[in-house]
Amino acid sequence: YYRIPYIQRQYGTFLFAKLNNWLELIKYHAEVISFLLPAQKFIITDDGTYGDRVAKHFNISNEKILFLKNGIDKEKKSLCKEECRKYLIEKLNLPPNAFLTITVSRLVKWKRVDRAINAFNMIKEKDAFLLIIGDGEEREHYESLKNNSNIIFLGALSNLEVQKYMVACDLFLSLYDLSNLGNPLLEAMNAGLPIITLNNGNTKSVYKNKNLILLPCSSEEDIVKNVYNNILLLKENVVLRSKIAKNAKLYAKEEILSWEDRISMEVKEILYWSNIN
Structure with a gap:
């Protein structure tokens, strides 16, 4: 008017x-x-x-x-990986050599945290842990799915706390039905984390020089199996893990505002x- x-x-x-x-x-x-x-x-x-x-x-x-x-917040003072890892290990009483995988999201259906849980339910190694950051309407349901004591729900945390956890961890998972290019994935790149995500939506637009592992969207059974296999691959292959992490951090530095x-x-x-x- x-x-x-x-x-x-x-x-x-x-x-x-x-x-x-x-x-x-x-x-x-x-x-x-x-x-x-x-x-x-x-x-x-x-x-x-x-x-x-x-x-x-x-x-x-x-x-x-x-x-x-x-x-991403490029101006924030860089966090020391060794200090963040020591802080996290002591806070959660985890073994020093723990392999730490992290997810960050609201716990709603389409964020599909169940895929990460189901993959970790298959992992028998006692030194591998899944840290789930976030809260939401599906939390009770997701907690009911876990049959592995190495899956830890941390609830909602402050942004600074999330950044500390990311820097301390070894692997980031983003397995949403859509919208995998949200802040958590970009921040994981900035933290220098290797990432396992799905080739859906426009996720491929940030795939460059093997800076993450991009899995096909197939059946639910195949997705979970692929996630499981790639977690174990990165857990055992330190060289590959370091290469993907380095490329992810470089992409964040050069390509993300x-x-x-x-x-x-x-x-x-x-x-x-x-x-x-």
């Missing part, structure tokens, strides 16, 4: 796989409507859910789309439209 410029921000989308199913689009009508509103600009997070393709499906022109991955630079791009867009008004 007042002709004020309108900028819309999408953190990600559930619509990509539903675009050809009108019943599903009706179910997600609120999100569909959000792409149909007459915005001057759509700022869309590239979290692996193809938000740019969804926007184009609804005839939003390239000029109206600002499609960006999230950033700092949060300051990332947010400044959005601020610049907002100021542009404010000046037009």
